Amino acid sequence: MTEEIIIAGFGGQGVLSMGKILAYSGIMQDQEVAWMPSYGPEMRGGTANVTVILSDERISSPVLTRYDTAIILNQQSMDKFEEAVKPGGTLIYDPNGITREPSRADIHIYKVEGTRLAAEAGNPKIFNMIVLGGFLKIKPIVIIDNVEKGLEKSLPQRHHHLIPMNIDAIRSGMEHVEKA
Amino acid sequence: MAEIKLMKGNEVIAEAAIRCGCDGYFGYPITPQSEVMETLMLREPWKTTGMVVLQAESEIAAINMVYGAASCGKKSMTSSSSPGISLKQEGLTYLAGAELPCLVVDVVRGGPGLGTIQPAQSDYFQATKGGGHGDYHLLVLAPASVQEMNDFVALGFDLAFKYRNPVMILADGVIGQMMEKVQLSEPVPRWSREDIERISGDWALTGRQKGRERHISTSLELDSYKQEIFNHKLQAKYRLMEANDTRHEELSCEDADYLFVAYGSSARICQKAMQLCREQGIKVGLLRPITLYPFPKIPTRTLAERVKGILTVEMSAGQMVEDVRLAVNGLTPVEHFGRYGGVIPTPEEIVEALKKQFIGA
Numbered sequence: 370m371t372e373e374i375i376i377a378g379f380g381g382q383g384v385l386s387m388g389k390i391l392a393y394s395g396i397m398q399d400q401e402v403a404w405m406p407s408y409g410p411e412m413r414g415g416t417a418n419v420t421v422i423l424s425d426e427r428i429s430s431p432v433l434t435r436y437d438t439a440i441i442l443n444q445q446s447m448d449k450f451e452e453a454v455k456p457g458g459t460l461i462y463d464p465n466g467i468t469r470e471p472s473r474a475d476i477h478i479y480k481v482e483g484t485r486l487a488a489e490a491g492n493p494k495i496f497n498m499i500v501l502g503g504f505l506k507i508k509p510i511v512i513i514d515n516v517e518k519g520l521e522k523s524l525p526q527r528h529h530h531l532i533p534m535n536i537d538a539i540r541s542g543m544e545h546v547e548k549a
Numbered sequence: 550m551a552e553i554k555l556m557k558g559n560e561v562i563a564e565a566a567i568r569c570g571c572d573g574y575f576g577y578p579i580t581p582q583s584e585v586m587e588t589l590m591l592r593e594p595w596k597t598t599g600m601v602v603l604q605a606e607s608e609i610a611a612i613n614m615v616y617g618a619a620s621c622g623k624k625s626m627t628s629s630s631s632p633g634i635s636l637k638q639e640g641l642t643y644l645a646g647a648e649l650p651c652l653v654v655d656v657v658r659g660g661p662g663l664g665t666i667q668p669a670q671s672d673y674f675q676a677t678k679g680g681g682h683g684d685y686h687l688l689v690l691a692p693a694s695v696q697e698m699n700d701f702v703a704l705g706f707d708l709a710f711k712y713r714n715p716v717m718i719l720a721d722g723v724i725g726q727m728m729e730k731v732q733l734s735e736p737v738p739r740w741s742r743e744d745i746e747r748i749s750g751d752w753a754l755t756g757r758q759k760g761r762e763r764h765i766s767t768s769l770e771l772d773s774y775k776q777e778i779f780n781h782k783l784q785a786k787y788r789l790m791e792a793n794d795t796r797h798e799e800l801s802c803e804d805a806d807y808l809f810v811a812y813g814s815s816a817r818i819c820q821k822a823m824q825l826c827r828e829q830g831i832k833v834g835l836l837r838p839i840t841l842y843p844f845p846k847i848p849t850r851t852l853a854e855r856v857k858g859i860l861t862v863e864m865s866a867g868q869m870v871e872d873v874r875l876a877v878n879g880l881t882p883v884e885h886f887g888r889y890g891g892v893i894p895t896p897e898e899i900v901e902a903l904k905k906q907f908i909g910a
Binding site for chain 2: 389392393396401402403404405406408428429430431432434435522523
């Protein structure tokens with residue numbers, strides 16, 4: 370199994386953190402992982418993206434142009450990465466702020482109302498974890514126990530009390546992901 | 550077994566330095582390697598191992614601090630990215646001329662000039678052909694993974710002291726910024742004064758002691774005949790490095806009709822290109838030089854006898870390709886594919902380049 374994922378959105382949406390949690394979760398189940406961020410000028414006030422690869426084998430390139438899954442959090446990223454999904458691959462997006470719905474017929478498209486659900490729950494910041502939950506429902510490449518362990522590893526001790534809230538957000542995303 | 554961690558290449562350089570008993574790090578921040586010093590400052594090793602971490606006023610100051618510490622037999626290092634490494638060249642040629650061991654990490658970005666902050670491999674010539682003035686070489690290690698960023702720090706210091714020569718880790722923005730699984734080395738203590746006397750006692754400046762010759766650390770010799778003799782000695786040292794410490798890796802070369810030669814992150818991208826080629830029935834192997842100086846000439850030549858063509862892939866306009874051509878010496882065609890200025894080649898365009906050069910697609 371090799372899963373090549375791009376997560377893309379605005380800087381500040383927690384794109385890099387989502388990738389880090391996925392990568393840590395992969396380590397918790399003995400997989401090979403790579404996490405490659407965009408860095409530099411494009412991060413400042415603009416888009417941020419991260420490539421995450423989980424595999425049972427040695428990982429080749431950490432830099433890719435085609436992905437098994439794209440997790441999209443804004444319109445700019447939709448414009449850039451919808452075409453980069455491999456035929457038969459998966460695109461998951463949060464419809465908040467999306468002005469042009471994805472249109473490819475040869476990939477599986479899902480949406481998760483992460484922003485809306487997070488706002489309703491009174492905690493807009495956890496929207497990225499809701500979207501991540503949607504992804505894990507469609508592509509159960511890591512089990513939720515390992516995500517929890519991954520969160521323990523990736524968050525400093527002083528933030529560990531936030532882990533249950535994040536796990537709840539992931540579960541919420543798993544329940545609410547729907548075919549677009 | 551040591552714990553598996555998820556870390557950036559740059560962070561790992563810092564951790565590995567502390568764990569291998571490094572005595573001093575002297576640096577000046579520059580993207581894309583600033584996490585090296587940031588991590589060291591957060592870890593505060595001066596409170597645990599006694600390692601000095603100092604942000605100098607410039608890159609030039611930093612390399613000269615390395616010179617000072619190295620001349621005392623201390624494990625000292627610096628890190629920077631391309632424009633900063635250019636500033637360090639005077640210090641590096643003096644270190645090589647005084648036969649002092651140290652570790653220099655270059656997380657390369659695109660140039661020339663201030664260039665870009667994105668990854669590149671355009672400093673191959675500077676790293677492998679001397680960089681500063683005079684007939685000298687650094688021993689150059691090229692990591693292709695975060696794990697190798699860990700492993701090459703201790704290895705780099707070992708080789709630096711083995712040959713009394715500066716060692717460079719030539720990475721790039723991809724390897725520095727990427728996070729991967731890494732198993733950090735077990736910590737070893739810093740050398741004691743007795744250790745330094747035992748390991749480097751015949752040259753290190755450890756204070757005047759009764760009964761031994763005065764040690765002088767210099768790269769100056771005004772008698773040209775003596776300077777030539779010293780150059781002979783350096784050349785003999787480089788031949789020893791070639792014979793004993795050339796490193797490389799071969800992947801899927803056994804049945805290969807064509808060969809990629811690539812190092813660092815380009816070698817990783819080539820592994821993907823190799824998979825794509827093999828899915829199309831084109832048998833391609835990969836030779837990955839791990840030491841760029843000394844260059845793995847013999848393995849390159851041996852494989853050249855078996856393949857129909859070699860494509861070097863570099864994030865430069867074509868630098869390592871010259872060493873490959875020298876090693877191959879006309880046995881088989883050698884072509885170059887590169888993206889540069891901070892652009893990373895894609896696996897797909899590497900496959901197309903191979904087909905265009907050798908297969909005619």
